[in-house]
Amino acid sequence: MKWTDVQDIAIELADTHPEVDPTRVNFMDLMNWVVALPDFDDDPKRCGERILEAIQAAWIEEAE
Numbered sequence: 001m002k003w004t005d006v007q008d009i010a011i012e013l014a015d016t017h018p019e020v021d022p023t024r025v026n027f028m029d030l031m032n033w034v035v036a037l038p039d040f041d042d043d044p045k046r047c048g049e050r051i052l053e054a055i056q057a058a059w060i061e062e063a064e
Helices: 006-016 027-036 049-063
Strands: none
């Protein structure tokens, strides 16, 4: 997965962290969790606030 695979990342995060409320995740934790996903393979330096916002929004939608 790459940073642009927002929906796939959100699904993986929901599966990996079912106990977490995605509305309460700070961006540093979110970035670290994405990078730690087994299928994630992209440069952490390519991540920005907009990407993290999109991932968080998709995760919130996935959790509903």
